[in-house]
Amino acid sequence: MATPKIISARFDEKKAHTLEGYLALGGYATLKKLFKMKPDEVIDEVKRSGLRGRGGAGFPTGMKWSFIPKNTDKPKYLCVNADEGEPGTFKDRLILERDPHALIEGILICCHAVGIKTAYIYIRGEYDFPLARLGAAVKEAYANGYLGKNIKNSGVDVDVVIHRGAGAYICGDETGLIESLEGKKGQPRPKPPFPAIVGVFDCPTVVNNVETISALPWIMTNGADAYAAIGTEKSKGTMLFSISGMVERPGVYEGAFGVNLWKFIEESTGGVKGGKKLKAVIPGGSSSAILTAEEARNVNLDYESIAATGAMVGSGAIMVFDEDTCVVEALEVVLRFYAHESCGQCPPCREGTYWLYEIVNRIRTGRGRPEDIDLMLAICPDMLGRTVCVLADSAAIPAASYIKKFRSEFEAYIDKANPPERKLHPGGINFEARAL
Amino acid sequence: MSHARHAIAPSGKPFAFSPDNEAKFAQLLPKYPTKRAVILPALWLAQEQEGHITVEAMEYVARRLEQPAVAVFAVVEFYTMFKTEPTGKHHIQLCRTLSCWMRGYQDLQGLIERKLGIGPGEKTPDGKFSFELVECLGSCGTAPMMRMDDRYWENLTVEKLERIVDACNQGRDPAGEDH
Ligand SMILES: Cc1cc2nc3c(=O)[nH]c(=O)nc-3n(C[C@H](O)[C@H](O)[C@H](O)COP(=O)(O)O)c2cc1C
Ligand code: SF4
Ligand code: FES
Numbered sequence: 001m002a003t004p005k006i007i008s009a010r011f012d013e014k015k016a017h018t019l020e021g022y023l024a025l026g027g028y029a030t031l032k033k034l035f036k037m038k039p040d041e042v043i044d045e046v047k048r049s050g051l052r053g054r055g056g057a058g059f060p061t062g063m064k065w066s067f068i069p070k071n072t073d074k075p076k077y078l079c080v081n082a083d084e085g086e087p088g089t090f091k092d093r094l095i096l097e098r099d100p101h102a103l104i105e106g107i108l109i110c111c112h113a114v115g116i117k118t119a120y121i122y123i124r125g126e127y128d129f130p131l132a133r134l135g136a137a138v139k140e141a142y143a144n145g146y147l148g149k150n151i152k153n154s155g156v157d158v159d160v161v162i163h164r165g166a167g168a169y170i171c172g173d174e175t176g177l178i179e180s181l182e183g184k185k186g187q188p189r190p191k192p193p194f195p196a197i198v199g200v201f202d203c204p205t206v207v208n209n210v211e212t213i214s215a216l217p218w219i220m221t222n223g224a225d226a227y228a229a230i231g232t233e234k235s236k237g238t239m240l241f242s243i244s245g246m247v248e249r250p251g252v253y254e255g256a257f258g259v260n261l262w263k264f265i266e267e268s269t270g271g272v273k274g275g276k277k278l279k280a281v282i283p284g285g286s287s288s289a290i291l292t293a294e295e296a297r298n299v300n301l302d303y304e305s306i307a308a309t310g311a312m313v314g315s316g317a318i319m320v321f322d323e324d325t326c327v328v329e330a331l332e333v334v335l336r337f338y339a340h341e342s343c344g345q346c347p348p349c350r351e352g353t354y355w356l357y358e359i360v361n362r363i364r365t366g367r368g369r370p371e372d373i374d375l376m377l378a379i380c381p382d383m384l385g386r387t388v389c390v391l392a393d394s395a396a397i398p399a400a401s402y403i404k405k406f407r408s409e410f411e412a413y414i415d416k417a418n419p420p421e422r423k424l425h426p427g428g429i430n431f432e433a434r435a436l
Numbered sequence: 437m438s439h440a441r442h443a444i445a446p447s448g449k450p451f452a453f454s455p456d457n458e459a460k461f462a463q464l465l466p467k468y469p470t471k472r473a474v475i476l477p478a479l480w481l482a483q484e485q486e487g488h489i490t491v492e493a494m495e496y497v498a499r500r501l502e503q504p505a506v507a508v509f510a511v512v513e514f515y516t517m518f519k520t521e522p523t524g525k526h527h528i529q530l531c532r533t534l535s536c537w538m539r540g541y542q543d544l545q546g547l548i549e550r551k552l553g554i555g556p557g558e559k560t561p562d563g564k565f566s567f568e569l570v571e572c573l574g575s576c577g578t579a580p581m582m583r584m585d586d587r588y589w590e591n592l593t594v595e596k597l598e599r600i601v602d603a604c605n606q607g608r609d610p611a612g613e614d615h
Contacts, residue, residue, distance in 0.1 A: 075469075087533045087572035125517045126529075126573050128586045161467045164480060166515035169571065183475035183507070185514040201469050244535040244576035251577045286534055286572075319534055319576075333537045337571050 004230065006218045006238050007211060008254040010099045017133050019140040022101035028146060030105070030220040034112055035154035042113035046216065048224035050236030055081050055172075055209030056285065056315045058303050065114050065206060067196035074203045078110055078119040079181065079195075082134075082210045083165055083172040085124060087286040087337060088317030091240035091252045092210035096123070096130035099214065100137035104146065104160065106213035109220055111158045114206055118159045122177050125165045135162060169341040173389045174207040176343070187343045188389035209315075211240055231257035235302035239316050246273045246322035257302040261291075264301055265318060277323040280405075284314025286334050287394030289401035290327075310401065327406040328413055331399060332360045338395035349392035352383040356399050368414040377403055444491060444520045451492040457481045461500070471501040475511050479518060488519040516570070524559045524566030526604050529583040532569045535576035544580055545569070547594050551601060564604065589614060 015021025022028070034042065047062030068076055080103070084092040095103060107119045123131055138160050141147040149157045163181055170176045171186035178200045180186035199205020215237065219227045228236045235257035241264070244250040248270030255264050261283065265271070272278050281296035282288055289311040291299065299305050306313050321330065335357040344350045356379060359372050376399060383396035403410055453461055464477050478501065482493040489512055498505040512518045528548065532541050549555055552565050559566040575581045578590030582597075589600060599613040 084574045085572065088535060088576050089572075090574045090576050093574050124574065125515070126570075126583055128583075129588070159467075164477065165517075166476060166480070167517035167570075168515050180476070181473060182470065183472035183503075183511065185510055201473075242577060244579060245538050250535075250579070282534075317576075319538075321538070325538055330534065330537070333532070333534055337533055340571060 003238060003254060003256045005254055006227075007095065007099075007102075007214055007240050008252070009218075010102070011094060011252075013098075016099050017097065017101070017137065019101060019137070019144055019146075022099075026221075027101050027217075028105055030217055031108065031146075031152055031154070034109055034220060035152070035156060037112075039113050039115060042109065042220070045224045046113065046219065049219045049227040050224075050231075050234075051212065051215055051219060051227065052235070052303070053209055054211035054215075054239060054316065056086060056287075058313060061208065061212055064196065064208070065110070067194070068114050068204045068206060069197065070115075072204060075118065075201075076114060076116045076204045077200050077206070078107065078114070078116045079174070079177060079200060079205055079207045080107065080119060080121040080210060080213055081172065081174065081177060081207055082121055082123040082127070082130075083169075083177060084127070084210070085169040085172045086315045086317055087334075088242060088244055088282065088319045089285055089315040090242045090244070091316065093127060093130050094240070094252050095210050095214050096127065097133045100134045101141065101146075102214045102217055103134070103210055104137060104141050106216035107160060108146070108151065108156075108158055109216040110206065110208065110213060112156055116206070117157050118161065120181055120200070121160060121162045122171070122181060123162060123164055124171075125167050131162070131164065138162060168343075169337075170343045170389070170391065173391070176389065177207065178205065185343070187345050190388050232300075232302045232304075234304055235313075239313070241268075241301075241316045241318050243269050243318045243320070245320040246276065246325060247271065247320045248273050255301065259301050260297075261299050261301045261306075262297045265296075265320065269320075272320065272322050274322075278320070279323050279325055280321040280327065282311075282317070282319040282321075282398075284312040285317040286319075286337060286398065287390075288312045288314050289397050290405060292405055310397075327402055327409050328360065328364050331402045332357070332364050334398050334402075335360055335395055338391060342391060346387035346392065348383045349387045349395075352379055352392055353395045355379060356395060360399075363410060363413050366413065366416070368410075370414055372414065373403060373407065373410050376400075446492060447490040449490060449492060451482065451486070451490060451496045453481065453496075454485055457485055472503055472507065474501055475503065475508055476515075479508070479512065483518060488522050490520075522563075525564050526566075526584055526610075528565060528567045529570045529573070530567070531571070531573045531575070531579070531581055531583075533572035533576075535572070536580040539579040541580040543594050544582070544592055544597050547597055548601075551598065565601075585610070 010016035043062050043065050051061045052058045147160055165171050168186045171180040173188045175189040176186040181200050195205040195207055230237050238254050238256050241253050253268040278293040281291045283306050303313050339353040339357040342349050342353045359376050362368050380396040380400040383392040464474050478497045483489050494508045495505050498508040548567055552560055554567050556569045580592050581590045600610045603610040603613050
C-alpha cells in the first residue's frame with residue numbers, strides 16, 4: 001500500500017499557503033463537524049487515533065490533553081512549538097511555509113477539545129520566511145472569521161499570537177519555551193509541576209509540536225480509525241522524516257511507521273551519495289544514539305523498534321554518514337553543539353557537555369591520551385537522568401554510542417605512530433578548542 | 437549560555453520607539469497577560485529600528501514595561517540573535533552543525549576568511565560584512581547553507597557564495613546569484 005500523504009498532501013500545491021488555496025483543497029471543512037462535537041468527544045477521537053507527539057518525546061497527544069484540569073477558573077493556553085532546533089530537523093519549516101492553514105485548523109481542534117481561548121505559536125527567530133507565511137495566514141484567518149470571536153458562528157473564540165524566539169536551542173524544551181514566552185531566559189523548569197497543571201503564566205498549558213497539531217485536521221476529517229489503521233500497533237499513522245547528510249536527494253519525506261529504515265531512506269532519497277558505502281545512520285536527531293550500517297539495514301522505522309536499539313525516532317531527523325564521514329569529528333560537532341546550547345543551570349550538564357567536547361577535541365587534534373576514551377565513557381553515565389531537562393542526556397547518549405560502536409576510529413586518533421588519513425575539505429578549517 | 441559577553445557601555449544616544457514601532461508596541465500589550473512577556477517582542481522592535489540593541493534601548497524597554505532593567509539585560513545576553521553591537525551591512529550566519537559539516541561548510545568558511553579577511557565574530561573594516569558561525573538553522577536538506585539579509589541561502593558551493601559576496605560588494609542584489 002502506498003503511504004497516504006497526511007501532513008505533506010499540500011506541500012506541492014502552489015497556493016496551499018493562502019486561504020483561497022487551502023479552501024479549494026478542502027481546508028477548514030472539518031470545522032462544521034468539530035464545533036458540533038463535545039470537547040471530550042474530540043479528545044477521545046485523538047486518543048483513539050494513537051497520534052503521538054512529533055516534537056521528539058513521542059508522548060500520546062490525546063492523553064496529554066486529558067491531563068488539563070477540567071474545572072479551573074484559570075485560563076488555559078496552547079503553546080505550539082515551532083522552535084525547530086534539533087540538528088537535522090527541518091520539517092516544521094515546510095509546514096509553516098507551505099501549509100500554515102493546516103496548523104491553524106489544527107489549533108482550532110486542540111483549542112475546542114481542551115477549552116483554550118489563546119494559542120501562542122513560538123517560532124524560532126531565524127525562520128524569516130516561515131514567519132512571513134504564517135503571519136499572512138493568521139491575518140487572513142482573522143479577516144475571514146476562522147480566528148477571533150465566535151468563529152463561524154460556533155460561539156467558540158480562539159486567538160492566535162505568534163511569538164518570535166531569538167536564537168536559543170533550549171527554548172525548544174517545553175518549559176524552556178514557557179519561560180521564554182514569559183519574557184525570561186529560556187531556562188527549563190524542574191518538573192513536576194507539569195505544564196498541564198502549571199504552565200505559561202501559571203496556567204494549565206498544552207505544549208505541542210507543529211507537526212502534531214497539523215495532523216489533527218486529517219484525523220478529524222477521516223476519523224481516528226483511518227489514522228490508526230496506518231503504521232504499527234504502537235506507532236500509528238505517518239511522520240515527516242527530514243533526511244540529510246550524505247544521500248543523493250536530501251529532503252522531507254512522509255512515511256508510515258513499520259517499514260525497514262534503510263529501505264525507506266534508500267527509496268526516498270536514492271541512497272548514499274555518489275554510490276559510496278553506508279557507514280552509519282542517526283535516526284532521530286543529533287540527540288539520538290547512532291546506528292551502524294548493519295543496524296540501520298535491519299531495523300524497522302517505528303518508535304519501539306528504534307528504541308530497542310538504544311536510539312530513538314525523536315523528531316524524525318535522519319542523518320546519513322557515508323564511508324568517508326569521520327565519526328570522531330562528527331561527535332566533536334555534536335558535542336560542540338550541546339556545550340554551546342547548555343543553559344548552564346545544572347552542573348552535570350554545564351560541566352559534562354563542556355568536558356566531553358574538550359576531550360573529543362583534543363583526541364581529534366592529535367592531543368589525546370590513551371585513557372581519554374574511557375574517561376569519556378565514564379563521564380557519560382553521570383550526565384543521565386539527573387538534570388532539569390534532558391539536554392545533558394542528549395549529549396551523553398550519542399557520545400557513548402559513537403565511542404562504543406566506532407571505538408577503533410577514536411583509538412586511531414590517539415595512536416601517534418599511525419595517525420588516520422585525514423580527508424579534510426580543501427579549504428578546511430580545524431575548529432579551535434574552547435572556541436564555542 | 438556560553439556566549440559570554442563583555443559589559444557593554446551606554447552608546448550616549450537616547451532611544452525611543454519610532455511612531456511606527458510605537459503603534460506596533462501598543463498592539464503587542466493586549467496579546468499577553470503580563471508586561472514581562474512583551475520583553476522579547478519589544479526588543480525585536482528595538483533591534484529592527486536601530487540594527488542592534490543599545491543600553492539605552494534596554495533601559496527604555498524596561499521602563500515601558502515596568503520591569504527592572506536587569507530583567508531586560510539578562511534576556512538580551514541570553515539570546516544569540518540579540519546584538520549589542522552593530523553588525524555589518526550583510527551579516528553572514530554560516531551553519532556549522534552536522535549536515536552542513538558533512539556537506540562542507542568548512543570550504544565556505546575558508547572562502548569567507550580568504551576573500552573577506554575575517555573570521556568568526558569579526559567585521560570587515562568597511563562595515564560591509566560581518567561573519568558568525570551558528571548552529572543548525574533547520575535547513576539541513578539543502579546543506580551547506582547560511583542566513584544573510586534576513587533570508588536563507590541554500591545549497592551553497594564555494595562558487596555560488598563567491599558570486600553572492602561579489603554582488604554585495606558591487607552593490608548589486610545578491611538574490612540574482614541564488615541559482
Ligand atoms: C533540549 C530540548 C529541545 C527541544 N526542542 C524541541 C523543538 O525544537 N521542537 C519541538 O517541537 N519539541 C522540542 N522538544 C520537545 C518539547 O520539550 C516537547 O516535548 C514537545 O514540544 C511536545 O510536543 P509534542 O508532544 O507534540 O511532541 C525539545 C526538548 C528538549 C529537552
Ligand atoms: S540539563 Fe542542561 S540545558 Fe537542561 S536545564 Fe540543565 S543545564 Fe539547562
Ligand atoms: S545542519 Fe546546517 S541547517 Fe541543519
